[in-house]
Amino acid sequence: MKRIFIDPTKCDGCKNCSLACMEAHRQDGGTGIYTLDLQDPSNQSRNRILTDGKGGYNPIFCRHCDIPDCAGACMSGALQKNMDNGLVEYDAEKCAACYMCVMSCRYGVPAISPDRKRVIKCDFCAHLEEGPACVRACPKKAIEVREV
């Protein structure tokens, strides 16, 4: 099983991870950073970089927790811990948009979608063979995928 590990001391706040996430999940059919619409709310990133208030950064990434707050709070069963690959997976079809996950996650990862009909959450770039796009885009190696 793989997880993203974060070393906040290495983060420079460049947000390349956020752009990589947006590019990996864009729905307009385009490819390549040049055509990614940075003003389109539907291109919201699944990760975010917050300042720590002390001159450093807090990269907010889904940890696909062993005991996930979000899945525990999800009444519709849209969020489930997959025991085979260890990922906390999200099924938008089942989502009732109650936002209990948004309120429960101790890291603040799930976000309300712009149309307010679902949530936005890391899927570990399941559609990409190379693994999470954010990790590959980080120039500082502040985030990395490790086997656990």
Added chain:
Amino acid sequence: MNSCTGCLSRNTCQSADKPMEDYIRQLPLETAHHRVEGQSTKCGFGLQGVCCRLCANGPCRVTPEAPKGICGANADTIVARNFLRAVAAGSGCYIHVVENTARQLKNTGLHKDKIRSEKALNHLAELLGVTGTDKYDLCVKVADAVLSDLYRPEYEPMELVEKLAYAPRVKRWKELGIMPGGAKGEVFCNVVKTSTNLSSDPVEMLISCLRLGISTGLYGLQLTNLLNDVVLGDPEIRSAPVGMNVIDPDYINILITGHQHSLFTYIQDRLLEEDVVAKAKAAGAKGFKLVGCTCVGQDLQLRGAHYTEIFDGHAGNNYISEAVLSCGAIDAVLSEFNCTLPGIEPICEELKIKQICLDVVAKKANADLIPFDYETRQADGDRIIDEVIGAYKARRGNVPMNLFTSHGNRNTLTGVSEGSLKAFLGGSWKPLIDLIVSGKIKGLAGVVGCSSVAYGHDTLTAALTKELIARDILVLTAGCSSGGLENIGLMTPEAADLAGPNLKAVCKQLGVPPVLNFGPCLAIGRLEIVATEIARELGVDLPQLPLVISAAQWLEEQALADGAFALALGLPLHLGVPPFITGSSLVTKVLTEDMTGLTGGRVIIDPDGKSAADKLEAVIEEKRKALNI
């Protein structure tokens, strides 16, 4: 050699020049080709032009959650401001070059120094409507006419624009209100415009780019060539060696880099004088040689017919300068402008190569600065020569040689200019026009501008050029694109075999390659003269010609100013990567679509050689159809 090379990346970037790619990969010294990998993660906000650091509230970046900067600037303002700033800086570079070139001509006249082409002087004087009492006075008057235009304030129109530009273009520029004021003033005014909380109007800023494009193109490019022709001699078509094989280790070799050929006039003549050659011989060398690199080398190559003794040939473009220095046989670098890469510094340090800068604007960290001054040029020249001889003595025998004698070729066609090409065609453009009308040459493509490495060294330039000539489109080059294409043999007569059947037949008949080498990026101004003269003969405006421009591997701000010139001329302009504009849909739309309605030109962005060639060919076909040919 004491440097540890164990950590040096072997993942060098690809090059269109495969032997060079192999040579660079095995070098024990780091080059730009090695550094590409480490810089491969690019900032997406930067690529899209939506990072603003004009004030202490920043850097602000545009995201879906934060679509405006703290000041309220939206993506359109941020992108246009960044773009105009780059174009203004690029314009400033070329205006600096033409200013020094005009000053050089003026001093040549004042000191009654050597004039290599009176024909060029008389032509230029006639063009500008200037008269003088003798040839020296004429030099002064011509230079003064140029300088006084450059020094006008931005609110006063430059007087020579209408004399230099094609009348239908001037008419359109007046309608659009983009006739430029004093060229230096334009740079100043537009830099002010882009400062913190000044202009926020993206359209006005894009229009300003066109105005800068006109002053850059007519003065920085066109006039620099014509002024240099007087002092340095007219280009003559000839066959010459190119690539690293031009370097002869038996000589004291000086690599020249930059864009201001006239600053070398004195020293390149002095290096041939008996007493200086005697000094070289006393040091154990056969004499001195200049080795060309970057645009100043291209310019020397263009005029190579006048410099056969001192100049052995052009080694290559900006991104092989590090490799050229690594060969061990270069003893000094004389630089006066870009593209003198900072990456050459540790190589010069390691190989004990003396670095001397002739212009403070291009001062390299570990170089001596001996700014060119006409009054003290003799003493300064001798000092430079002594420094170079000192370096030769200190380093030869103590640094390893890594020559690359098989690189390049010996029969590249060079010396093509608006004058030499017309003369070659029998003194008239009619033969070329006839070939275009008959379809034997489908159209013309100017493949110009720089060389870059981030996505491959000259790879797109070469791929596109091969695609274009295969479609019977004659390619004309100016800039570091020339250096890359000549080293891979596309400017040898044998390259005709790579052309489409019609163009191939034309090339075989005339004994010329399908890619014609106009030399440095400054010679984009010569391409403009060729295009204008053809348009005039046909009685059409420039946007109607079956002519496209590609700055496929544009590198720097100067290229963006050149690009703005192409747009002002109304020409379709291909770029391999966007100039940091795509974060604004408005700016992108104006440049790639709406510009057609303003000047007739537009930007075409395509990173792929084949599909870019498809698009450019379609434009040429469309223009042919409109002309009924």
